[in-house]
Amino acid sequence: MKFCTHSKIFSISLNMSETENNTTTPEDDQTEYVEDGKNKMTIKCQFCGSKILEKKTAKYIPQKKELPLMKQDVNRKEGEVQKEMLDGYYHVENMYIFENIGFTHQVESYKYLICADCDAGPVGYYDLDTKHSYVALSRVIHC
Amino acid sequence: MAKTYDYLFKLLLIGDSGVGKTSILFRFSEDAFNISFISTIGIDFKIRTIDLDGKKVKLQIWDTAGQERFRTITTAYYRGSMGIMLVYDVTNEKSFENIKNWIRNIEENASADVEKMILGNKCDLDAKRQVSKERGEQLAVEYQIKFVETSAKDSLNVEYAFYTLARDIKAKMEKKQEASNPPARSGAHQIKPNDPMRKPTSWLSRCSLL
Numbered sequence: 001m002k003f004c005t006h007s008k009i010f011s012i013s014l015n016m017s018e019t020e021n022n023t024t025t026p027e028d029d030q031t032e033y034v035e036d037g038k039n040k041m042t043i044k045c046q047f048c049g050s051k052i053l054e055k056k057t058a059k060y061i062p063q064k065k066e067l068p069l070m071k072q073d074v075n076r077k078e079g080e081v082q083k084e085m086l087d088g089y090y091h092v093e094n095m096y097i098f099e100n101i102g103f104t105h106q107v108e109s110y111k112y113l114i115c116a117d118c119d120a121g122p123v124g125y126y127d128l129d130t131k132h133s134y135v136a137l138s139r140v141i142h143c
Numbered sequence: 144m145a146k147t148y149d150y151l152f153k154l155l156l157i158g159d160s161g162v163g164k165t166s167i168l169f170r171f172s173e174d175a176f177n178i179s180f181i182s183t184i185g186i187d188f189k190i191r192t193i194d195l196d197g198k199k200v201k202l203q204i205w206d207t208a209g210q211e212r213f214r215t216i217t218t219a220y221y222r223g224s225m226g227i228m229l230v231y232d233v234t235n236e237k238s239f240e241n242i243k244n245w246i247r248n249i250e251e252n253a254s255a256d257v258e259k260m261i262l263g264n265k266c267d268l269d270a271k272r273q274v275s276k277e278r279g280e281q282l283a284v285e286y287q288i289k290f291v292e293t294s295a296k297d298s299l300n301v302e303y304a305f306y307t308l309a310r311d312i313k314a315k316m317e318k319k320q321e322a323s324n325p326p327a328r329s330g331a332h333q334i335k336p337n338d339p340m341r342k343p344t345s346w347l348s349r350c351s352l353l
Contacts, residue, residue: 072180081180096148098192100189100190100191101190102169104181119169119182120181
């Protein structure tokens with residue numbers, strides 16, 4: 001797993017090795033992962049390493065979209081879902097392109113995507129209207 | 144876009160509620176992220192990719208999502224399924240007896256040539272066991288279905304069961320193809336359906352390929 005990189009960890013280590021005010025923008029590190037508009041590397045679960053997508057099978061899209069947090073605060077209000085805005089997703093047109101993935105039950109017009117091996121998630125969402133799936137770059141690792 | 148697999152099999156897990164179907168498919172580990180969010184929504188199905196004798200096989204595996212409480216599963220649910228795992232709990236006699244009812248339900252609703260396998264789950268709970276392994280084997284012989292005891296908790300035989308069922312489906316499909324499509328001359332490419340979920344190509348279009 002030593003070759004795997006997480007986009008957030010990657011940008012932090014880059015910041016530390018360079019000068020304080022030379023921060024990386026999401027565009028900078030996305031080029032590390034994206035080639036010809038597609039994922040340059042294999043996509044895996046950041047917790048258990050289960051393979052989610054083969055390289056060059058998903059299209060990068062620079063969309064901003066909210067996803068529920070993977071770890072919800074135990075003290076949150078009842079029924080509340082804590083979310084965060086994520087920038088940058090892989091677009092997967094056909095669900096059978098995935099190597100290993102789980103789908104939750106429907107919430108509004110989505111099913112959330114989770115790791116097929118350790119059930120960690122959401123790593124993205126499946127849109128029931130278009131039947132397309134979207135994996136957040138920041139919720140997976142690139143190997 | 145080029146197809147990324149050779150076969151696609153839809154599989155179902157069927158059996159009484161409480162036999163551990165959900166834990167066979169889903170882990171629901173104790174980590175905070177699962178307890179708080181994913182487990183409250185519940186999981187619908189999973190896609191897994193396995194290698195079977197050099198072929199890339201995609202498995203789409205469905206749990207019965209609580210429908211089993213009605214002791215019957217509708218035709219719609221069975222549609223397109225090529226393999227069924229019949230699950231009982233070795234610590235629950237009733238769930239074992241009900242396997243016969245589930246087989247009847249399958250015969251009435253699923254496609255006639257669906258592959259089946261019987262799983263005696265929770266075999267780690269030996270002290271509470273009500274159904275011996277021998278009785279499971281006898282039932283399997285009676286219906287000519289493969290059988291294995293599993294422990295989802297210890298991940299015992301679960302992967303083996305899915306590989307076995309998938310291998311049997313693949314073998315059946317290849318046999319069918321061979322029957323309707325005599326072996327190609329040496330050096331010729333073997334013809335296979337583009338998409339196993341689609342209706343098989345008619346004999347007419349096959350002839351045109353030869």
